[in-house]
Amino acid sequence: MTQAVHVQKDELATTAIADIADVPLAEGAVRLEIESFSVTANNVTYAVVGDGFGYWNFFPAPDGMGIVPMWGHARVTESNLPDIAVGERVYGYLPMATHLDVVPGNVSKSSFVDTAAHRQPMSPIYNQYSRLAADPEHDPAREGERMIFGPLFKTGFLIEYFMRGQDWFGAGQVILTSASSKTAMGLAAVAKQRSPGIRRIGLTSAGNVDFVKGTGMYDEVVAYGDVGSLEVVPTVTVDFAGNAGLLASLHKHFGDDLKYSCLVGATHVEDRGEGMGAGADLPGATPTLFFAPDHAVALFKELGPEGAGRQMAESWAYFLDAASGTISIDRRQGLEAARNAYLETLAGKADPSVGIVIEP
Numbered sequence: 001m002t003q004a005v006h007v008q009k010d011e012l013a014t015t016a017i018a019d020i021a022d023v024p025l026a027e028g029a030v031r032l033e034i035e036s037f038s039v040t041a042n043n044v045t046y047a048v049v050g051d052g053f054g055y056w057n058f059f060p061a062p063d064g065m066g067i068v069p070m071w072g073h074a075r076v077t078e079s080n081l082p083d084i085a086v087g088e089r090v091y092g093y094l095p096m097a098t099h100l101d102v103v104p105g106n107v108s109k110s111s112f113v114d115t116a117a118h119r120q121p122m123s124p125i126y127n128q129y130s131r132l133a134a135d136p137e138h139d140p141a142r143e144g145e146r147m148i149f150g151p152l153f154k155t156g157f158l159i160e161y162f163m164r165g166q167d168w169f170g171a172g173q174v175i176l177t178s179a180s181s182k183t184a185m186g187l188a189a190v191a192k193q194r195s196p197g198i199r200r201i202g203l204t205s206a207g208n209v210d211f212v213k214g215t216g217m218y219d220e221v222v223a224y225g226d227v228g229s230l231e232v233v234p235t236v237t238v239d240f241a242g243n244a245g246l247l248a249s250l251h252k253h254f255g256d257d258l259k260y261s262c263l264v265g266a267t268h269v270e271d272r273g274e275g276m277g278a279g280a281d282l283p284g285a286t287p288t289l290f291f292a293p294d295h296a297v298a299l300f301k302e303l304g305p306e307g308a309g310r311q312m313a314e315s316w317a318y319f320l321d322a323a324s325g326t327i328s329i330d331r332r333q334g335l336e337a338a339r340n341a342y343l344e345t346l347a348g349k350a351d352p353s354v355g356i357v358i359e360p
Contacts, residue, residue: 003360004097005339006065009056012047012346015339018061025101030079032090032100036331037072038147039341039356041181041240042155043096047346048242053291054122059095067095068342069126070358071151073143074100083107084131091138091146092129096338098360102129110134123293137313144329145320148355149182156186157315158295159238159264164195169259169285171234173199175250178240179218180208180352183264185326187238188217189319201230203246211353215326227253236260239287251282258284327355335360 001019008014025031047068050056056066076088081104094100105115114127132138137146168174174191176184179202188200202218204211212221222230227249235254239247239262251258261284300308332341338358344350 002097002099003335004059004061004067004095005335005342006061007047007068007342009050009064009066012044013343015343017335017339022099025078025080026103027080029101029103030081030084031077032074032094032102033077034094034098034100034360035073035075035089036143036147036357036359037070037094037096037338038144039070039338039345039350039358040148040152041178041345041350042152042183043068043070043342044346057122058093058119058126059097059100060118067097070094070096072147072358073132081107084112089132090129091132091135093126096335096342098335104129110136125293125296137316142320144331144355144357145323147357148327148329149186149319149323150316152181152183153186153189153316153319154296154312155183155264155290155292156188157190157312158292158299159187159262159290160190160194161299162290162295163191163236163260163262166260168195168198169234169236171198171236171259173201173231173233173235175201175203175230175235175237176218176240177203177224177237177243177246177250179204179212179221181240182355184238184240185215185217185323186319188215189322190315192217192322193315193318203227203241208352215323217322230254232257234259236262238262238264238290240264247287248282251284251287255283261285261287262290263287264290327353329357330354331357331359333359 002022004018006016006018046055050066055069058069059067061067072094073091074094076084076086079086084104102114103116104112106113111128111130119127178184191198191200200218202212202221203224206223209221209223224246232254234257236259237250341356
C-alpha cells in the first residue's frame with residue numbers, strides 16, 4: 001500500500017492522507033521506497049504556481065487534488081530493469097508519499113532519467129535522479145543539508161549567474177526579500193563569492209533580523225517596515241516573499257533607480273496578490289518571473305556540463321561552509337508529520353533556523 005498527501009489545488013490548506021492500492025510493477029520500471037525528503041518554502045511555491053508551471057503534473061492525483069513535489073532520497077525495493085538493483089539508493093524529485101514508480105532511461109553509472117510519458121512535457125531538470133553510489137555530490141554526512149538547501153541553493157546560484165551575465169543591470173546593490181529563506185541565503189552566498197562588488201541587503205520580518213544578521217551573508221539587514229531607510233541608488237530586487245504590498249513599496253521607494261525586479265517564489269502566500277506580487281503600473285522595472293530551469297539550460301549551454309557542474313560544486317562547497325551552524329535539522333517521522341510541516345510552512349509559521357526532514 002502506498003500513502004500520499006493530497007492537497008486541494010484551489011484551497012492549498014485543505015489536505016488529506018490517501019491510501020493508494022499498489023499495482024504490479026510495469027515492464028522496465030523500478031519501484032522506489034521514499035526514505036526522506038525536506039519540507040521548505042520551495043515546496044509551497046511548487047503548490048502556489050502548480051497549475052501555471054505544471055508542478056502538479058509530475059505525480060498525478062484525483063481531479064481537483066495534487067501531490068506536492070519534494071526533494072529527497074529513496075531506495076529501490078523492486079526492479080524490472082537489469083541495470084538497477086534492489087537496494088540501490090537515489091536522490092531526486094519525489095512525491096509527498098511513501099513510494100514512487102519510475103521508468104529509468106539514459107541510465108549511466110551516476111544517474112538516470114524517469115521516462116514515464118506523463119513527465120516528458122515538463123522540464124528535464126526535474127526528471128533526473130542521481131545514483132548515490134557514483135554521485136560526486138553525495139556526502140552521507142550531509143544528506144540533510146542537501147535536501148534542505150540543495151534545490152534552493154541551485155536556484156540562488158542560477159539567479160546570480162543570470163544577474164552577473166547582465167552586469168547586474170548597472171546596479172550597485174541587490175535587495176533580497178524574505179532574506180531568511182534558504183534560496184535567498186543561497187543567492188547571497190554566491191553573490192558574496194562571485195560578485196563581491198555588489199552590496200547585498202536582506203529584508204526580513206522584525207523577528208528574523210537577528211537570525212539573518214547572524215548568517216553573515218548580507219552587508220546590511222533591514223526589517224520590512226524600514227524600507228524607507230534604504231539608500232536610493234541603482235538597485236535590483238529579488239523578491240522571494242511574493243508580498244504584493246512589500247513589492248509595491250520597493251518600486252515606489254526606488255522608482256527609476258530600480259533597474260530589475262525579479263520574482264522568485266512566494267513565501268508569504270497570503271499576501272502574494274495576483275501574479276505573485278506583480279502589481280500593475282508600478283514605477284521602475286517591470287516585475288519579471290524567474291524560471292530556474294530555463295536558466296539552467298542557458299548555463300549548461302554556455303559552460304558545458306563539466307564547466308557548469310564544476311562552478312556549481314565550488315559554490316555549493318562555499319555555501320555549505322558559510323551556512324554551517326545557521327540551521328538545525330529537525331527529523332520527523334511519518335506522512336502526518338509531512339502534512340503538518342507543509343501546513344506550517346504554507347502558513348508562514350516555519351522557523352527559519354530549523355530545517356525539516358521527513359522520514360515517511
